[in-house]
Amino acid sequence: MALTIRQLSTSVIPPGGIPTCITYPDAVEGATADFELKSGLLHRLPTIYGLSMEDPNQHLMEFQFICTSMTPQGADEQILKLKAFPFSLADKAKQWLYELPSGCSTSWADIMKAFLEKYFPTSCIIMLRKKISGIQQGQDESYAEYYERFKTLITQCPQHGMKNETLLTCFYDGLTNLERDMLDAASGGSFVDKEPAAGMVLIENRALNQQQYGCSKSTHTREKVHEGMKGQVMACGVCSMQEHMSDQCPQLMEGGNFEGVNALGFQQEYQRPRNDPYSNTYNPGWRDHPNFRWRDNENAQQASQALNQRPPGFFPKPQAPLNPTSFNTSNSNSNASSSNDELIKALAKSTQALLAGQNNHERQINTIGTDMAEMKKQMSQVVEFMGKFHE
Structure with missing residues (x-):
């Protein structure tokens, strides 16, 4: 009886089962090929996915180490590796194994060679x-x-x-x-x-x-870093260069702009010279100061001028800083330029620095005023004493 189209189109499994690339050899003498793979062995096998960053040699090394350590008693070790190897493959690597020609591998050496040719070629x-x-x-x-x-x-x-x-x-x-x-x-x-x-x-x-x-x-x-940091100079807070300190930055001192330096709080502490009448501490050298020699009216006039003379290092109070809000436009358009926002932020930051410098100068002015008042008091006592001495 002739077969119908349906019967001819139906998939028929060939004799011997589904074709496979692995053909198991005969077991060596004294060993058997009839054994079951334990779940403990399968769970410990490494897994490779066929990706470029994986190390195929390391995979084979780990796989053989586990199989050798967990071979069932009486089992042929080569057949054990052939049976267990497909369970160590996943994704692309397992698909590669399925695509190998049927019966191409009859030993563990054949499987390793095919595996390394695929994932560890001569170029590597x-x-x-x-x-x-x-x-x-x-x-x-x-x-x-x-x-x-x-x-x-x-x-x-x-x-x-x-x-x-x-x-x-x-x-x-x-x-x-x-x-x-x-x-x-x-x-x-x-x-x-x-x-x-x-x-x-x-x-x-x-x-x-x-x-x-x-x-x-x-x-x-750490030792290298420590040695590299030796001799380094702290970077300038204005221009971030290491060749100078912040109070010596050329950008601030260009054109004699010392007031800008003072306003930003970078002025170095003024070192008072010896016999300075503006000092608020007693100095034994006052007795040698020329302003305290009351031999004639000229010295008295010089002392009066010294009181009104502006001390070195004293700078006039800077003008009130610009209000950063004055740069805000009255236009409420939400599409304002981002560069204007950055400029406003920069000006606001500069204004805060100027305000800090202004507060610092106000404290210096108050201190100088106190010193001058104390000095006037002491000078009046000296004048009174010298007048009595001449009498």
Whole structure:
């Protein structure tokens, strides 16, 4: 009887089940292929998704370590890996496995080769080989950190194909001058005179000793920063330059604008000279001051002029600062220019600085007034005393 179109179009599973890329080999003598994968094993397997940032060599290393550690008693280890490997793949990586030709893998070595050809091609091997051969220790990198980075590159590329003596030469050439000299000293002469096996042990022991007893990277970095900060000058608060202090900024002193400096509160404290009559403290040097010699009327006039003379460092009270609100436009248009807003903020900030300077000057004026009043009182006492003395 002829088959109908419906019957011919129906999917029929071929003999032997669904095709698969993995064909299990016969178990080795003394082992069996008839065993069940335990859930404890499957839950501990690493997972790879087939992304470019993943490390396929590390995945294989972790996978084999777990399978070797958790092989059921009597089970063939190679067959165990072939059965468990699909459970360590996800997303793109699992789709790659399904797309392999049927029966192409008959051993664990076949699966590893196909997997690395897909996710660790020759271009990756060449790139990592260049990194190993051209490795250089950083200026802020300790010897132990440099050694760990060197080991990581070798682990990422076990297919580098470089001999141990070549690896040791690359490691030695990449050291800083100081670390290379220290490694030579630890070798009792020259490191390159060591045998490869002894050289491997030496560089590993040096890294281990530094990790146990050496300083950490953070401590090394803090020392570098501390040394770099020595001798630095505090930056100017006006122009952010380090060549001068804020009270010596050229932008403020251009054209003799000392009042602007004073208004911003950057004026240095005035150092009163010896025999200064404006000081509010007793100074034994007053007796030598020329204004206190009352031999004639000229000295008295000079003393009177000294009272009215403006002291050095005294500046007139600055004019009232502009009101920042005067810059606000009466137009309530919400689409005002952002540059005008920034200008208003800058002017308001400058106004606050001027107000602070004005308050500082008012306190200075009050202090000077008090000093002058006290001085007048003392001078009147001196005049009275000298008058009695001449009588």
